[in-house]
Amino acid sequence: MVLDRVFSDGEPEERTFDWYAQDKEGNIWYLGEDSSNFERGRWVKDDGSWQAGVGNGQPGIIMLAHPHRGDAYRQEYSPGHAVDQAQVLGGGGVVRTRYRLFKRTLLTLEYSTIDKQYELKWHGRGVGVIKEQAVTKSRELSRLVTAKR
DSSP, rough: EEEEEETTTTTTEEEEEEEEEETTOEEEEEEEEEEEEEEEEEEEEOOOEEEETTTTBBEEEEEOSSOOTTTTTEEEEEEEEEEEEEEEEEEEEEEEOOOOOOOOEEEEEEEETTTEEEEEEEEETTEEEEEEEEOOOOOEEEEOOOOOO
């Protein structure tokens, strides 16, 4: 399980618990998330929460073991809650975060059919997503601050 927290101007905004598993080939599977938004001083469960095997939720791939430019795959599948897809764009170059400098990264384009949001995501080997850039709507930018093992 991974805890993902989003802050805006130092204030809590979103908290998500994500479930992952790795298969024998090295693919990282996404098995669901429990998401909450911070509203009026308390955490409120988000409609995007889902779990593989519950209702119509099915697992998806969050990262291929051997990604190649052009590879496309489904990440989340729970119609009405989460239906995300990704495509590998290739190498993402150097990315500096407060956590550390990543000399080689992988760049993907992710798309949600529910909120019609496109995001570029840079991945660091052994860490996961280290930088996100919304390319529609808000133009939000996120970078990894810390990682715990």
